[in-house]
Amino acid sequence: MSDTRVLLGQIRDLRLRLAQVHGSMTYGNPYAQILLQPETAPMHFGGRVPDASQRQALLDNAIRQLTAEVGSVEIRPKQLTAKVRHQLERGRQIVGRLKQLANDPVLHRGDSDSAGADPADPLLDNFRETAAMTESALRLVQSFPDAPSAQLRLGEGLENILHAIDDRVTSLTDTVAAQGGEHDKRDRLADLLEKLHDGNVSSPAPFLELAGEILHEVKSAAPLRFVHAHPKHLSKFVAAHSITCARIAARMIKHDAEWQRQASEAVVAALLKDVGMLNVPSEVLEQTGPLPDESRRTIEKHTEHGAHVVAMHLPARAALCEAIHSHHERLDGTGYPGGLKDAQIGKLPRLLALADVYAAMCAPRPHRPAFDPRTALAETLSLADKGQMDRNLAQRLLELSFYPVGTVVELADGTVGVVVGTHQHPNLAQSAAKPVLALLTDPSQQLLPTPKHVDLAESEGRSILRALTAAERKNLLARKYPEYV
Known part of the structure; x- marks a missing residue:
């Protein structure tokens, strides 16, 4: 049972207890009938992503209802016990936190500039649902009886409800902050790449700063986040792919002492390598079918153009x-722009080539959905086995695991969990398939009250079947675990 259903059940129980005290009650909450259903159905505007004005209307309405409720909650009863008043103050604090969240740009922006955006918006739905339940809980205080003993009994139920709501707000706040940080990093790089392309950047300092942030992520064992943007937003599309490449490259060289001496340069190279793509019309990248030869030639020019931009500015x-010039070359001579082979290709372009291919496969594109991380890794390793890419460096991708930290996966028995750790085992191929998981559901995919951790390397008979798609993550986890959506 999801935490939403548990919380709604607690609200229903409290209402029943109040009904036993008063004999009967009526509610003015416009969300009441919706809240009493087994699951709250989010509003998706007929399958369309709500536009900016619609999002603003939803947020304003939720906050208006809360503000009205918290202002009138002491009309009846006139005398509240100290404990109930304390819970009411806690409710006011929750309302204040929700008001702050309603002003966050992440809730207003949604996934409008992401590639393959799903019509459902889990953060906005989670916010509206949480606001509605907060209002419903606070409205119940108006119906509390005057008797202190009855208020104390009912106050215990209210305390449990507000505690659960407070946890939801904390989770939502953390998720919004994390997504805001990702948007900020992507937008900062997009702005820098545009300025560099136009000749308005002459110092590498801001790129080195971003590289330092990415290397810090790796040192602190942060989850590998795949950043996406739709190619219609060209600079954001290029920046998103570049950040993902940089994160992958940084993890591939994490345990190599020689590479670590030039780790910052490698990550900066990953951030800069596709600046030449800003010369490609977004219409070319938005094509959903096979690329015409002319479009392909336009794209292939980005390596030369990017190298020229960096050399000049x-x-x-x-x-x-x-x-930058050679990151699309292949060891067998099938790459571009020069058809270089073997020793003609240096170590850094070999590293960037692997990160580039794996990152591209893990991201949705107009002509295809994102690859499952395991499939993307297998395809990249296959290219190395065929002699196109560096085999030794390709093995470093196994350190990411078939399913990198943060990937939501389904086990063979139907259980769903999130990867929270990987093993550094001499047999990387074996350990890559058996990470440490936090199980989020039971085999019937009902959410567990709390995550249960399991090490697949120490658990016989349990194996990962696949990674969940973005749509599946939203449908299953958005209410309780928006951070994994």
């Missing part, structure tokens, strides 16, 4: 131009 990082 970032002379302090001219040493990276070879890697």
